[in-house]
Amino acid sequence: MSASSVTTVTARRQFSEPRYVVLLALLLGSQPVATDLYLPALPSIAAELGNPALTLTGLMLAFGFAQLILGPLSDRFGRRPVLLAGCAGYALTSFAGAWVTTLSGLVICRCLQGAAMAALVVCARASVRDLYSPVDGMRVLSRGLTGLGLVALASPLIGAAMVAYFSWHAAFIAIGMFAAIAGIWVWFYYVESRPDAAPVDANALTASATLAVLKSARFRAWTAMLVATYGMLFCFLLSSGFVYIKVFGFSPLACGLVLAGNSVAYIAGTYFCRWLLRRTSPDRAVRSSASFALIGAAMMLIVALISGPQPWAMIAGQCLLALSHGVNQPCGQAGAVGDFPEHAGRAAALSGFAMMVAVFAFGQLMAPSLGGSAWPLVISNTLGSWAIAFVAWVMVPRAYAPMQRNDGR
Numbered sequence: 438m439s440a441s442s443v444t445t446v447t448a449r450r451q452f453s454e455p456r457y458v459v460l461l462a463l464l465l466g467s468q469p470v471a472t473d474l475y476l477p478a479l480p481s482i483a484a485e486l487g488n489p490a491l492t493l494t495g496l497m498l499a500f501g502f503a504q505l506i507l508g509p510l511s512d513r514f515g516r517r518p519v520l521l522a523g524c525a526g527y528a529l530t531s532f533a534g535a536w537v538t539t540l541s542g543l544v545i546c547r548c549l550q551g552a553a554m555a556a557l558v559v560c561a562r563a564s565v566r567d568l569y570s571p572v573d574g575m576r577v578l579s580r581g582l583t584g585l586g587l588v589a590l591a592s593p594l595i596g597a598a599m600v601a602y603f604s605w606h607a608a609f610i611a612i613g614m615f616a617a618i619a620g621i622w623v624w625f626y627y628v629e630s631r632p633d634a635a636p637v638d639a640n641a642l643t644a645s646a647t648l649a650v651l652k653s654a655r656f657r658a659w660t661a662m663l664v665a666t667y668g669m670l671f672c673f674l675l676s677s678g679f680v681y682i683k684v685f686g687f688s689p690l691a692c693g694l695v696l697a698g699n700s701v702a703y704i705a706g707t708y709f710c711r712w713l714l715r716r717t718s719p720d721r722a723v724r725s726s727a728s729f730a731l732i733g734a735a736m737m738l739i740v741a742l743i744s745g746p747q748p749w750a751m752i753a754g755q756c757l758l759a760l761s762h763g764v765n766q767p768c769g770q771a772g773a774v775g776d777f778p779e780h781a782g783r784a785a786a787l788s789g790f791a792m793m794v795a796v797f798a799f800g801q802l803m804a805p806s807l808g809g810s811a812w813p814l815v816i817s818n819t820l821g822s823w824a825i826a827f828v829a830w831v832m833v834p835r836a837y838a839p840m841q842r843n844d845g846r
Contacts, residue, residue, distance in 0.1 A: 462584020478605035494800030499551035501793020508786025523556025524620030531613030571775030586704035597693030659772035669821025706763015726764035733757025734822035746811035
């Protein structure tokens with residue numbers, strides 16, 4: 438971070454950076470808690486209530502649509518009130534989900550939970566742009582996402598323990614407790630980060646602001662990266678419990694360990710991201726990470742073509758994909774809002790909405806095949822790695838080309 442950037446950030450931030458990084462980890466970690474922690478419970482939910490695919494895809498679709506409302510609201514009224522309301526809603530819907538007895542009731546709770554979760558994630562991403570320049574934002578966001586990785590590491594293990602020793606209902610109680618902790622942290626340690634100079638009049642809510650964001654080539658490129666990298670991860674999250682437990686015969690605890698290993702690789706990717714950003718530009722960083730995605734997916738596909746899908750190849754290949762995701766995610770999230778300090782909430786919302794619409798579509802495509810074979814996961818990883826490579830090697834360089842010409846490079 439440059440000296441001028443440090444001065445600007447210090448003047449505007451009224452809380453310490455370590456506490457802010459913890460805040461980012463909690464807010465962004467609400468997403469893997471809502472998904473990873475209950476993944477080991479999916480087979481139990483399926484046995485008791487029916488096919489649980491909509492409990493995950495519904496969460497993500499509500500999460501995407503709610504961002505379109507909550508992002509602009511946070512630009513107008515500030516991040517803090519939206520965050521506090523989101524934490525309260527996230528906790529209440531989690532506890533409610535622990536007591537439902539029908540699949541439709543659980544889907545409703547999960548959709549409401551997704552809407553509340555949108556407040557946490559969109560405000561977290563917008564606050565990074567409030568406080569940091571685009572490249573510095575990628576670095577600090579990667580630190581927050583390292584914390585998210587730790588949350589994701591613990592989540593499947595906690596979920597597996599809840600299912601093994603109690604029931605799937607206990608997993609939702611654990612999710613609600615996490616939300617309560619996040620709300621307490623926001624209450625005590627988060628001071629409003631939205632700059633006073635940010636436009637808050639009615640003009641900020643017009644379609645012109647949205648069009649300005651959508652017309653940006655860098656916004657479109659980084660959003661495409663988010664769609665590709667998170668879409669591939671979502672396919673893994675949705676199907677992993679069925680693939681490893683139903684197809685490969687793993688115990689719920691062993692499945693939790695596989696998910697935990699994936700999180701370790703993701704954490705390593707966030708460190709790799711910071712290492713790359715100290716040495717090169719964001720566009721070159723994602724070009725490097727795309728190679729890991731291609732290698733990991735190719736390993737799974739080649740082994741599957743030769744001898745059928747194998748657990749060792751799936752686990753090793755998915756770890757390489759997670760390593761790539763650890764670079765692509767902070768670069769994509771910070772890059773998508775980087776050009777819009779006055780509309781950071783709106784830009785974060787639009788990119789998040791695009792991600793979740795894609796995720797919902799992927800979920801609907803994969804849902805009919807859950808538990809039947811590992812091939813859908815192999816295919817989705819292969820297609821996802823190709824998409825990541827296209828975005829990293831074509832779309833992002835084209836978006837950065839005008840800036841590089843202006844800089845004389």
